[in-house]
Amino acid sequence: MRHEKLRxxxxxxxxxxxxxxxxxxxxxxxxxxxxxxxxxxxxxxxxVYLAQNANETLSASQVKLADQSLIKGDQTAPLAxxxxxxxxxxxxxxxxxxxxxxxxxxxxxxxxVSGHRINGQNQLLISESxxxxxxxxxxxxxxxxxxxxxxxxxxxxxxxxxxxxTVYTDIATLNRLKAMPVTSGKQQTVNGFVTKNGQxxxxxxxxxxxxxxxxxxxxxxxxxxxxxxxxxxIYFLFAIALAIIGxxxxxxxxxxxxxxxxxxVQGIGTNHILAAxxxxxxxxALIGIVIGLGITVGLAQIMPAGLPFAxxxxxxxxxxxxxxxxxxxxxxxSWRTVANIDxxxxxx
Amino acid sequence: MTAVLALQQINKQFGHGHTAVxxxxxxxxxxxxxxxxxxxxxxxxxKSTFLTIAAGLQTxxxxxxxxxxxxxxxxxxxxxxAYRFNEIGFILxxxxxxPFLTVTEQLKLVDKMAKRSFxxxxxxxxxxxxxxxxxxxxxxxxxxxxxxxxxxxxxxLYNDPSVILxxxxxxxxxxxxxxxxxxxxxxxAHQHHKAIVMVxxxxxxxxxCDVVYKIEDGVMTKQ
Numbered sequence: 001m002r003h004e005k006l007r008x009x010x011x012x013x014x015x016x017x018x019x020x021x022x023x024x025x026x027x028x029x030x031x032x033x034x035x036x037x038x039x040x041x042x043x044x045x046x047x048v049y050l051a052q053n054a055n056e057t058l059s060a061s062q063v064k065l066a067d068q069s070l071i072k073g074d075q076t077a078p079l080a081x082x083x084x085x086x087x088x089x090x091x092x093x094x095x096x097x098x099x100x101x102x103x104x105x106x107x108x109x110x111x112x113v114s115g116h117r118i119n120g121q122n123q124l125l126i127s128e129s130x131x132x133x134x135x136x137x138x139x140x141x142x143x144x145x146x147x148x149x150x151x152x153x154x155x156x157x158x159x160x161x162x163x164x165x166t167v168y169t170d171i172a173t174l175n176r177l178k179a180m181p182v183t184s185g186k187q188q189t190v191n192g193f194v195t196k197n198g199q200x201x202x203x204x205x206x207x208x209x210x211x212x213x214x215x216x217x218x219x220x221x222x223x224x225x226x227x228x229x230x231x232x233x234i235y236f237l238f239a240i241a242l243a244i245i246g247x248x249x250x251x252x253x254x255x256x257x258x259x260x261x262x263x264x265v266q267g268i269g270t271n272h273i274l275a276a277x278x279x280x281x282x283x284x285a286l287i288g289i290v291i292g293l294g295i296t297v298g299l300a301q302i303m304p305a306g307l308p309f310a311x312x313x314x315x316x317x318x319x320x321x322x323x324x325x326x327x328x329x330x331x332x333x334s335w336r337t338v339a340n341i342d343x344x345x346x347x348x
Numbered sequence: 349m350t351a352v353l354a355l356q357q358i359n360k361q362f363g364h365g366h367t368a369v370x371x372x373x374x375x376x377x378x379x380x381x382x383x384x385x386x387x388x389x390x391x392x393x394x395k396s397t398f399l400t401i402a403a404g405l406q407t408x409x410x411x412x413x414x415x416x417x418x419x420x421x422x423x424x425x426x427x428x429x430a431y432r433f434n435e436i437g438f439i440l441x442x443x444x445x446x447p448f449l450t451v452t453e454q455l456k457l458v459d460k461m462a463k464r465s466f467x468x469x470x471x472x473x474x475x476x477x478x479x480x481x482x483x484x485x486x487x488x489x490x491x492x493x494x495x496x497x498x499x500x501x502x503x504x505l506y507n508d509p510s511v512i513l514x515x516x517x518x519x520x521x522x523x524x525x526x527x528x529x530x531x532x533x534x535x536x537a538h539q540h541h542k543a544i545v546m547v548x549x550x551x552x553x554x555x556x557c558d559v560v561y562k563i564e565d566g567v568m569t570k571q
Contacts, residue, residue: 004448262444265405267433268461269426344405346440347396347515 011248012284012291015323018241019292022234022319027296029230030315031308032163036223039100039161040213043108045194047073048216052209056219058191059083063208065171066186070206073198077106080174080190084144086126086135086167093134097127098161099143101174101190108194110168115154122173124150127165129158143167144177162220163308238322245330249281253334257341264343273338278331285327289320351378351414352543353402353511358411360397360566371397372408375568377561379511379545384537386554387547389563395547398563399515402545403436404428416510433461437504439514444500445488451475451499452484455506462507474502478532494525498532505536512537514546518553530556 049071054061058081065078080101087094102108104118113128115137124143126135135141139152150173159166171190175183182188193208200210211219218224253260260273293316303309360372371394379385389395400406401413404420413420415435420428438444445454455471475481478498488496497517504512514533518526530546534556537544546557554560560571 259446262438262440263446264429265403265432265438265440266444267429267431267436269429272461342405344400346444347399347403347405 007252008280008284011245012288014244015241015285015288015327016292016295018237018244019289019320019323020295022237022323023293023296023316024299025230025234025237026315026319027300027309027311028307029227029234030310030312032226032230033223034310035160035163035308036220036226037161037217039098039159039166040217042110042159043194044196045075045077045108046196046213047194047198048079048211048213049193049195049198049208050191050211051207052205053207054192054209056209056211056215057221058216061191062189063192064186065188065190067206067208068193070200070202070204070208071193071195071198072201073195075107075196076198077102077108077194078171078190079108079192079194080171081161082144082174082178083162083164084177086130087142088135089140089142089149095130095133095135096164097130097143097167098164099167099169099174099177100161101169101171104170107196110156110159112154113156115152117154118168118170119153121170122148122150122176123153123169124173125154125156125168126152127158127160127167128155129165130167131155146177146179148177148179150177234319238326241323242326242330245281245285245327246333249277249331249334250337253277253337257337258346260338260341261343261346264341265346270335270339274332274335277334277338278328281327281331282324285324289323293320350380350417352381352416353545354378354412354414355398355402355408356412356414358398358401358408358413360394360401360406361409370566372401372568373566375411375563375566377402377568379543379559381510381543382538382541383558384534384544384556385546385559385561386557387545387561387563387568388549388551388554390549393563394566394568395549395563396515397566398568399513399545399547403438403513404431434507435510437507437509437512439497439500439504439512439517441516441519445496445503447488450485450487451480451491451502454499454503458503458507467506470506471502474505477536478502492525493520494528497521497525497529501529501532501536505540505542509542511543511545514544516548517546518548518550523552526550526553 050056050058050061051063068076068078082099084099085094086097135152137152140149141152142149150169171188172183175188180189263273300309300311355375355377358372358375362369362371387395401408407421415431449457452471456466459466475484478501480498480502483491483495518529521529530553533544533546536542562569562571
């Protein structure tokens, strides 16, 4: 390999670029995925109940708080959402947020990092990330289109939903902010319910429909389209890596046919030659993957904060292994060619 | 003396029926340890066929190839591979060296294939014997043609085979270098008690040989 630095360097370089794109795409896919579902993942819930006619979309679903009686589960919480603008009283700061509302002691209420839990009306918890945008405890803010105000009483570890930072409040407060006609009692409107290991109590489902968390997440607007696009690109890159390595090793084998013939005459068999090809291929792939990963991690440090990018080491490891597997398979594609080299051609 | 390599009643035909070509006809051949044997004949006479059969790279149509008394043709592909590696050293027309390994590394590779550690002393002795000490760290493309063939001789001897097969080892060399290489082959055969078989078309080189076989149109005759 030392003697053909340029050739092997080029292949390693191409693999580096492929690995870089794979890791960047994977990071973006992760980042976007997190942006969409981080809050949901934090709930650790197993299923969601929405109105049957809501087309499995939370924001389109309207049910009554009283419908909770149809469901039983280890834990059950009503959920209402409002995607709107959070602003300070004098409009000094404006941020698009995903407001989530549930009961004050519900299992999906996030754990407080500073301040206190919601213990009265018109109180709001904000994602910690919003404090860097100028929001702070004790501040009076408006949310949505009404002139009604709420007070920030606590923060929790940052989370996002639908690519926006989350804020949490109780259901009555959110319904007031939405200017809903009913803002107290069991007849209030909510978007749905989430449970841990829940199910319908009887065959009477009312107007409700049960979704698993996985289905619910896939039905988030744009979520599956986004993930499918990025993942398809990644899978194609694996195929491209396989093709490039396969072709390179094949050309290399053809070029070295005479040499391999001589080796075979001397009693160095197909297996030894293939082992050498494999070692070279894996070494080149490893160099490319490791440098590609290094550059990805480096780029992640200097990326603008607005770019959704998240490193999932387990997944990166898996993709690295997949690229390595492409190198192994690519090298093995030359197996027939090596096996078919007739050592007799080296003589005469 | 018992023969290290013996070919008995070898026939080799290519093709069938009207197009059949007989490359070797009832060829008999043997070489003993310490003997330097030349096989001489014009191109197309069956020299290469003889060599590939002797090395177990091709099976004869009929007849026996005995290497140290063992029939080669009936062995499995794998066993023949091992035989070639352990018992036969090769010196081929042009260089049979690996272009991206230095002279010493060529020898190290042999040890690696044989799964043993590098025999530094043996390498040193052999390289000195063939006046190659100074180019031990050079790559094949940095050597002259004569040096390359001498490295090939070292490489063939290094693994301590029973027999060395040399296929036109002087094809790419001028006369003085050819004579030098052949003289060295003769010396190694006698000094190391090796059986060396050289195939050539060059009449001038057979002066140093103990036995000469002539081959013409597939018929081998001992001179």
